[in-house]
Amino acid sequence: MPICSAASIIVPMHDHDLPPPPLFSLTAARMALDTPWKALNEIERLLLLPLAWLRSQVAGVGWGVGWKFYGLPIIQKHRRSTMQLGARLELRSTARSNPLGAQHPVILSTRRAGARLVIGDDFGMTGGSIVVEQEVVIGQRVTVGANTVIADTDFHPLAPARRRAAPNDGATAAIHIGDDVFIGMNCLILKGVTIGAGSVIGAGSVVTRDVPPGVVAAGSPTKVLRQVIAG
Protein backbone atom coordinates (compact mmCIF):
# COMPACT_ATOMS: atom_id res chain seq x y z
CA MET A 1 0.00 0.00 0.00
CA PRO A 2 1.14 3.58 -0.59
CA ILE A 3 3.01 5.56 2.05
CA CYS A 4 0.15 8.04 2.12
CA SER A 5 -1.96 5.64 4.04
CA ALA A 6 -0.34 2.39 5.03
CA ALA A 7 1.63 1.13 7.99
CA SER A 8 2.55 -2.30 9.29
CA ILE A 9 2.16 -3.60 12.83
CA ILE A 10 5.24 -1.91 14.23
CA VAL A 11 6.68 0.08 11.35
CA PRO A 12 5.27 0.98 7.93
CA MET A 13 5.74 -1.39 5.05
CA HIS A 14 9.02 -1.27 3.21
CA ASP A 15 9.54 -0.20 -0.35
CA HIS A 16 8.31 -3.20 -2.24
CA ASP A 17 4.79 -3.60 -0.85
CA LEU A 18 5.64 -6.84 0.90
CA PRO A 19 3.47 -7.89 3.82
CA PRO A 20 4.61 -6.36 7.13
CA PRO A 21 7.10 -8.41 9.13
CA PRO A 22 5.99 -10.08 12.38
CA LEU A 23 5.97 -7.68 15.34
CA PHE A 24 8.85 -9.39 17.14
CA SER A 25 11.28 -10.23 14.36
CA LEU A 26 14.73 -9.22 13.21
CA THR A 27 13.21 -7.59 10.12
CA ALA A 28 10.90 -5.45 12.27
CA ALA A 29 13.82 -4.51 14.55
CA ARG A 30 15.95 -3.60 11.52
CA MET A 31 13.16 -1.42 10.11
CA ALA A 32 12.71 0.30 13.46
CA LEU A 33 16.45 1.06 13.54
CA ASP A 34 16.48 2.37 9.97
CA THR A 35 13.33 4.50 10.31
CA PRO A 36 12.87 5.20 14.02
CA TRP A 37 10.24 7.90 13.45
CA LYS A 38 7.95 5.23 12.00
CA ALA A 39 8.38 3.09 15.08
CA LEU A 40 7.59 6.15 17.22
CA ASN A 41 4.48 6.82 15.14
CA GLU A 42 3.33 3.26 15.82
CA ILE A 43 4.02 3.57 19.55
CA GLU A 44 2.10 6.85 19.67
CA ARG A 45 -0.79 5.26 17.76
CA LEU A 46 -0.98 2.37 20.20
CA LEU A 47 -0.83 4.68 23.24
CA LEU A 48 -3.62 6.82 21.77
CA LEU A 49 -5.80 3.80 20.97
CA PRO A 50 -8.04 4.01 24.08
CA LEU A 51 -8.64 7.73 23.55
CA ALA A 52 -9.19 7.26 19.81
CA TRP A 53 -11.70 4.49 20.56
CA LEU A 54 -13.50 6.66 23.11
CA ARG A 55 -13.62 9.75 20.87
CA SER A 56 -14.94 7.61 18.05
CA GLN A 57 -17.71 6.21 20.23
CA VAL A 58 -18.63 9.70 21.44
CA ALA A 59 -18.70 10.92 17.83
CA GLY A 60 -21.23 8.18 17.10
CA VAL A 61 -19.27 6.13 14.56
CA GLY A 62 -18.26 3.19 16.75
CA TRP A 63 -14.96 1.43 16.03
CA GLY A 64 -14.20 -0.67 12.96
CA VAL A 65 -12.00 -3.66 12.21
CA GLY A 66 -8.34 -2.75 11.83
CA TRP A 67 -8.76 1.00 12.19
CA LYS A 68 -5.52 2.94 12.59
CA PHE A 69 -5.53 6.57 13.72
CA TYR A 70 -2.21 8.43 13.76
CA GLY A 71 -3.19 11.32 15.99
CA LEU A 72 -6.84 12.04 16.64
CA PRO A 73 -9.08 12.97 13.71
CA ILE A 74 -11.93 15.43 14.14
CA ILE A 75 -15.20 13.57 13.56
CA GLN A 76 -18.39 15.63 13.54
CA LYS A 77 -21.42 13.47 12.85
CA HIS A 78 -24.83 15.10 12.79
CA ARG A 79 -26.84 12.72 14.93
CA ARG A 80 -29.47 12.28 12.22
CA SER A 81 -26.96 11.67 9.42
CA THR A 82 -25.20 8.51 8.23
CA MET A 83 -21.45 8.13 8.65
CA GLN A 84 -20.39 4.63 7.66
CA LEU A 85 -16.65 3.94 7.64
CA GLY A 86 -15.19 0.67 6.37
CA ALA A 87 -12.66 -1.78 7.74
CA ARG A 88 -8.95 -0.93 7.97
CA LEU A 89 -9.60 2.82 7.89
CA GLU A 90 -6.28 4.65 8.19
CA LEU A 91 -6.31 8.34 9.11
CA ARG A 92 -3.08 10.31 9.54
CA SER A 93 -3.72 13.47 11.51
CA THR A 94 -0.24 14.47 12.71
CA ALA A 95 2.45 16.19 10.65
CA ARG A 96 5.04 13.57 11.55
CA SER A 97 2.88 10.63 10.39
CA ASN A 98 3.42 11.45 6.70
CA PRO A 99 6.43 13.22 5.15
CA LEU A 100 4.02 15.55 3.34
CA GLY A 101 2.77 16.78 6.70
CA ALA A 102 -0.89 16.98 7.66
CA GLN A 103 -1.71 20.68 7.96
CA HIS A 104 -4.54 19.84 10.33
CA PRO A 105 -6.10 16.64 11.65
CA VAL A 106 -8.34 14.73 9.26
CA ILE A 107 -11.85 16.18 9.52
CA LEU A 108 -14.90 14.06 8.68
CA SER A 109 -18.09 16.10 8.98
CA THR A 110 -21.74 15.40 8.19
CA ARG A 111 -23.44 18.73 8.75
CA ARG A 112 -27.13 18.08 8.23
CA ALA A 113 -29.85 15.60 9.06
CA GLY A 114 -30.04 13.08 6.23
CA ALA A 115 -26.45 13.66 5.01
CA ARG A 116 -24.64 10.44 4.02
CA LEU A 117 -20.94 9.73 4.18
CA VAL A 118 -20.17 6.16 3.19
CA ILE A 119 -16.54 5.02 2.87
CA GLY A 120 -15.49 1.51 1.81
CA ASP A 121 -12.77 -0.71 3.23
CA ASP A 122 -9.04 0.10 3.11
CA PHE A 123 -9.48 3.86 2.91
CA GLY A 124 -6.50 6.04 3.76
CA MET A 125 -6.22 9.81 4.14
CA THR A 126 -3.70 12.31 5.56
CA GLY A 127 -4.96 15.64 6.89
CA GLY A 128 -7.64 17.26 4.76
CA SER A 129 -11.40 17.25 5.14
CA ILE A 130 -14.50 15.48 3.92
CA VAL A 131 -17.53 17.72 4.40
CA VAL A 132 -20.98 16.35 3.62
CA GLU A 133 -24.32 18.12 3.49
CA GLN A 134 -25.93 15.75 0.97
CA GLU A 135 -23.93 12.63 0.01
CA VAL A 136 -20.34 11.48 -0.42
CA VAL A 137 -19.87 7.83 -1.31
CA ILE A 138 -16.32 6.46 -1.57
CA GLY A 139 -15.57 2.94 -2.80
CA GLN A 140 -13.07 0.30 -1.70
CA ARG A 141 -9.28 0.80 -1.48
CA VAL A 142 -9.33 4.56 -2.06
CA THR A 143 -6.25 6.62 -1.13
CA VAL A 144 -6.50 10.37 -0.61
CA GLY A 145 -3.24 12.37 -0.57
CA ALA A 146 -2.22 14.86 2.07
CA ASN A 147 -4.39 17.90 2.74
CA THR A 148 -7.04 17.23 0.12
CA VAL A 149 -10.56 18.55 0.62
CA ILE A 150 -13.71 16.77 -0.56
CA ALA A 151 -16.85 18.90 -0.06
CA ASP A 152 -20.27 18.33 -1.60
CA THR A 153 -21.42 21.88 -0.84
CA ASP A 154 -20.61 25.49 -1.73
CA PHE A 155 -21.42 26.32 1.92
CA HIS A 156 -22.88 29.74 1.06
CA PRO A 157 -25.30 30.98 -1.65
CA LEU A 158 -23.67 32.87 -4.52
CA ALA A 159 -26.12 35.79 -4.81
CA PRO A 160 -25.42 38.41 -2.12
CA ALA A 161 -29.07 38.94 -1.07
CA ARG A 162 -29.62 35.21 -0.71
CA ARG A 163 -26.30 34.87 1.11
CA ARG A 164 -27.44 37.46 3.64
CA ALA A 165 -30.85 35.86 4.05
CA ALA A 166 -29.66 32.25 4.32
CA PRO A 167 -25.88 32.20 4.76
CA ASN A 168 -25.60 28.44 5.16
CA ASP A 169 -27.80 27.46 2.23
CA GLY A 170 -25.15 26.95 -0.45
CA ALA A 171 -25.77 24.58 -3.36
CA THR A 172 -25.04 20.90 -2.71
CA ALA A 173 -24.63 17.90 -5.04
CA ALA A 174 -23.52 14.34 -4.30
CA ILE A 175 -19.93 13.17 -4.85
CA HIS A 176 -19.12 9.60 -5.85
CA ILE A 177 -15.59 8.19 -5.86
CA GLY A 178 -15.11 4.72 -7.33
CA ASP A 179 -13.05 1.77 -6.13
CA ASP A 180 -9.24 2.02 -6.30
CA VAL A 181 -9.15 5.76 -6.95
CA PHE A 182 -5.94 7.56 -5.92
CA ILE A 183 -6.35 11.29 -5.29
CA GLY A 184 -3.08 13.25 -5.00
CA MET A 185 -2.09 15.77 -2.38
CA ASN A 186 -3.66 19.23 -2.05
CA CYS A 187 -6.66 18.55 -4.30
CA LEU A 188 -10.15 20.01 -4.15
CA ILE A 189 -12.98 17.66 -5.07
CA LEU A 190 -16.05 19.85 -5.50
CA LYS A 191 -19.79 19.21 -5.43
CA GLY A 192 -21.50 16.93 -7.93
CA VAL A 193 -18.40 15.12 -9.14
CA THR A 194 -18.06 11.41 -9.93
CA ILE A 195 -14.55 9.95 -10.21
CA GLY A 196 -14.56 6.61 -11.99
CA ALA A 197 -12.97 3.45 -10.58
CA GLY A 198 -9.20 3.17 -10.80
CA SER A 199 -8.56 6.76 -11.80
CA VAL A 200 -5.71 8.93 -10.50
CA ILE A 201 -6.10 12.64 -9.75
CA GLY A 202 -2.83 14.60 -9.94
CA ALA A 203 -1.49 16.74 -7.12
CA GLY A 204 -3.10 20.14 -6.67
CA SER A 205 -6.04 19.43 -8.95
CA VAL A 206 -9.41 21.14 -8.70
CA VAL A 207 -12.01 18.59 -9.82
CA THR A 208 -15.21 20.31 -10.96
CA ARG A 209 -16.49 17.81 -13.55
CA ASP A 210 -16.78 14.02 -13.73
CA VAL A 211 -13.63 11.98 -14.35
CA PRO A 212 -14.10 8.68 -16.24
CA PRO A 213 -12.76 5.39 -14.89
CA GLY A 214 -9.18 4.26 -15.46
CA VAL A 215 -7.58 7.59 -16.34
CA VAL A 216 -4.93 9.95 -15.00
CA ALA A 217 -6.45 13.42 -14.72
CA ALA A 218 -4.97 16.62 -13.33
CA GLY A 219 -5.02 20.39 -13.30
CA SER A 220 -7.44 23.19 -12.52
CA PRO A 221 -9.99 22.52 -13.82
CA THR A 222 -9.03 18.86 -14.08
CA LYS A 223 -8.51 17.40 -17.56
CA VAL A 224 -7.86 13.81 -18.56
CA LEU A 225 -4.15 13.29 -19.37
CA ARG A 226 -4.11 9.62 -20.35
CA GLN A 227 -5.22 6.09 -19.44
CA VAL A 228 -3.79 4.46 -16.33
CA ILE A 229 -1.27 1.87 -17.52
CA ALA A 230 -1.80 -1.51 -15.85
CA GLY A 231 1.00 -3.27 -14.00
Ligand SMILES: CC(C)(COP(=O)(O)OP(=O)(O)OC[C@H]1O[C@@H](n2cnc3c(N)ncnc32)[C@H](O)[C@@H]1OP(=O)(O)O)[C@@H](O)C(=O)NCCC(=O)NCCS
Ligand atom coordinates in the same frame (compact mmCIF):
# COMPACT_ATOMS: atom_id res chain seq x y z
C1 LIG B 1 -0.69 12.91 -11.87
C2 LIG B 1 0.67 12.22 -11.78
C3 LIG B 1 0.54 10.91 -11.00
C4 LIG B 1 1.05 11.94 -13.23
O1 LIG B 1 2.36 11.47 -13.29
P1 LIG B 1 2.98 11.06 -14.71
O2 LIG B 1 2.11 10.08 -15.38
O3 LIG B 1 4.40 10.70 -14.48
O4 LIG B 1 2.82 12.41 -15.55
P2 LIG B 1 3.92 13.29 -16.23
O5 LIG B 1 4.83 13.88 -15.20
O6 LIG B 1 4.54 12.49 -17.34
O7 LIG B 1 3.04 14.49 -16.83
C5 LIG B 1 2.19 14.29 -17.96
C6 LIG B 1 1.53 15.63 -18.27
O8 LIG B 1 0.59 15.94 -17.25
C7 LIG B 1 0.92 17.19 -16.62
N1 LIG B 1 0.70 17.01 -15.17
C8 LIG B 1 1.19 16.03 -14.38
N2 LIG B 1 0.79 16.19 -13.12
C9 LIG B 1 0.03 17.31 -13.10
C10 LIG B 1 -0.64 18.00 -12.07
N3 LIG B 1 -0.65 17.53 -10.80
N4 LIG B 1 -1.34 19.11 -12.40
C11 LIG B 1 -1.35 19.57 -13.67
N5 LIG B 1 -0.73 18.95 -14.71
C12 LIG B 1 -0.04 17.84 -14.41
C13 LIG B 1 2.39 17.41 -16.95
O9 LIG B 1 2.70 18.77 -16.93
C14 LIG B 1 2.49 16.79 -18.33
O10 LIG B 1 1.97 17.70 -19.26
P3 LIG B 1 2.65 17.85 -20.75
O11 LIG B 1 2.50 16.48 -21.38
O12 LIG B 1 1.85 18.92 -21.40
O13 LIG B 1 4.08 18.20 -20.51
C15 LIG B 1 1.74 13.09 -11.08
O14 LIG B 1 2.07 14.21 -11.87
C16 LIG B 1 1.31 13.59 -9.70
O15 LIG B 1 0.50 14.51 -9.55
N6 LIG B 1 1.93 12.99 -8.68
C17 LIG B 1 1.72 13.35 -7.28
C18 LIG B 1 0.85 12.30 -6.60
C19 LIG B 1 0.60 12.72 -5.18
O16 LIG B 1 0.01 13.75 -4.90
N7 LIG B 1 1.07 11.90 -4.24
C20 LIG B 1 0.95 12.20 -2.82
C21 LIG B 1 -0.02 11.28 -2.16
S1 LIG B 1 -0.04 11.50 -0.39
